[in-house]
Amino acid sequence: METAAKILSALVALQHLYFLYFEMFAWETIGKRTFRSLPAHLFEPTKVLAANQGLYNGFLAAGLVWSLLVSDGEWSKNIALFFLGCVAVAGIYGGFSASKKIFVFQAIPALVAIVLWMLS
Numbered sequence: 676m677e678t679a680a681k682i683l684s685a686l687v688a689l690q691h692l693y694f695l696y697f698e699m700f701a702w703e704t705i706g707k708r709t710f711r712s713l714p715a716h717l718f719e720p721t722k723v724l725a726a727n728q729g730l731y732n733g734f735l736a737a738g739l740v741w742s743l744l745v746s747d748g749e750w751s752k753n754i755a756l757f758f759l760g761c762v763a764v765a766g767i768y769g770g771f772s773a774s775k776k777i778f779v780f781q782a783i784p785a786l787v788a789i790v791l792w793m794l795s
Contacts, residue, residue: 676794677748677795684739684755685740686784687762688739688740695729695730695732695736697729698726698728698729699725702718702721702722703719703722706718735765738757738758739755739759742754742758752792752795755792756789756792759789762785765782766781769782770782
């Protein structure tokens with residue numbers, strides 16, 4: 676169970692690294708394709724806001740990667756649970772406030788990883 680928790684945590688970290696990339700560096704290209712409901716003219720003036728979001732996603736990814744590098748099993752689990760909890764809360768909020776897709780693609784993987792960590 677621990678191996679599955681670590682694999683899913685790594686996948687959530689990779690997902691957030693991707694969010695970092697497109698929000699910080701490809702907001703006007705990938706962002707437009709991802710957030711089709713936003714008018715195209717808003718992407719240029721919101722680049723700085725998106726980059727800030729990307730930075731936060733990078734922090735989440737860094738925390739999850741850190742959890743995988745900690746040698747003490749209990750600390751590794753606690754760090755992973757904290758950062759996965761942050762991801763889950765962000766995904767739940769995004770699911771209610773912006774798009775149900777955010778809940779599906781962000782919150783559900785984090786919640787499943789939390790369950791796997793708790794069972795390990």
